[in-house]
Amino acid sequence: xxxxxxxxTGGLSEIGLEVINNMxxxxxxxxxxxxxxxxxxxxxxxxxxxxxxQFNNSLDIDMLFFDANDKNExxxxxxxxxxxxxxxxxxxxxxxFNSVLDVTEDEWDLIVDxxxxxxFFLSQAVSKKMVKSxxxxxxxxxxxxxxxxANGLRAPYCASKAGVIQLAKSLALELSSYGIRVxxxxxxYILDEKSKEFLLNKEVxxxxxxxxxxxxxxxPSDIANACYFLLSEESAMxxxxxxxxxGGYTIW
Numbered sequence: 001x002x003x004x005x006x007x008x009t010g011g012l013s014e015i016g017l018e019v020i021n022n023m024x025x026x027x028x029x030x031x032x033x034x035x036x037x038x039x040x041x042x043x044x045x046x047x048x049x050x051x052x053x054q055f056n057n058s059l060d061i062d063m064l065f066f067d068a069n070d071k072n073e074x075x076x077x078x079x080x081x082x083x084x085x086x087x088x089x090x091x092x093x094x095x096x097f098n099s100v101l102d103v104t105e106d107e108w109d110l111i112v113d114x115x116x117x118x119x120f121f122l123s124q125a126v127s128k129k130m131v132k133s134x135x136x137x138x139x140x141x142x143x144x145x146x147x148x149x150a151n152g153l154r155a156p157y158c159a160s161k162a163g164v165i166q167l168a169k170s171l172a173l174e175l176s177s178y179g180i181r182v183x184x185x186x187x188x189y190i191l192d193e194k195s196k197e198f199l200l201n202k203e204v205x206x207x208x209x210x211x212x213x214x215x216x217x218x219x220p221s222d223i224a225n226a227c228y229f230l231l232s233e234e235s236a237m238x239x240x241x242x243x244x245x246x247g248g249y250t251i252w
Contacts, residue, residue: 002030005083006231009035009068009122010091010142012043014192018224019089019231024055028232031060031083038065068092068118069110078125084133087231088126089140092118095157108156115160116167123171127180136179140230141168143186145246161186165242172240181239183230188246191217213248 006029008016023029032051036044041063048061064081066073094114096107119141130137146154147161164184172182189208191199198204199217209215226243229235244250 002027004029004086005031005033006087006089007033007035007078007085007126008089008091010093011089012036012040012047013091014194014220015190015223015227016089016091017047018220019227020051021054022224022228023087023231024051024059026228026232029059029087031062033062033064033081033083033085035064035066035068035077037067041065068122069113071117071121074118074122075125078122079128081129084135085126085129086135086137087139088123088137089227089231090119090122091142092122093142093144095154097153099153100155103156111156112160112163115157116163119164120167120171123167123182127171127175127178130180131175131178134178137181138231138235139171139175139180139182140227141182141184143168143184143242145186145188145244145249148186148242148244148250149252168242169240176239181230181235183235183238183241183243185223185226185230186242186244186246186250187223188212188218188249190220190223192220211249211252212246213251216247218245218247 006023010016011034034044044063048063051061064077066077068074092114094111096111098107123139141164143164144161146158147165150158168182168184175182189199222245226245
């Protein structure tokens, strides 16, 4: 019987749910730990009950509540967690659209802290647990096509996501001696319930799809499938890589 644990931060997204479904369906895990901000407690509890109902209470699900930007609180809760971690998926992310001429220091700090700083310190805490338990685990971080190629009105976002890509490489290099793999995924525009109204706007769709050779948006399942692959043993020889899921956006 499988005895593996998946830790997910930012799992309320459609991508998170898809990855969780894949990991459970393919019998990769028997325990799930969901992490969210304290103000998301009700929504996370609803997600927990939905997953338990869907899979007939066949796994354990714990919940942790902390702000990923609160380094000390996040670290304390993760290190004090009674269970070890085999897989870690970080889906925490933030973007604020603004011109480089108008970006404030507060905006810069919030975006970089959320996307890059939290990715490092969450991974650090998880890695400490993996090393202590001698777990040859797998970590997957969320980057972006805009960490590979630039785009307007999102300079802090582009910089932070480029940082995540390099962070994954650096973590992979140092943690490889412990058998821990680290990779990241870089999605294009994702057509989900949250973004659907904006992305399907006629003018927006015309502009955005003109830059994607496959002429379509990514679906949450497209990103989730890549995350599942990188988390699982199917990618046992892959570390320090950035999987770009962009329909060709970064070819140009």
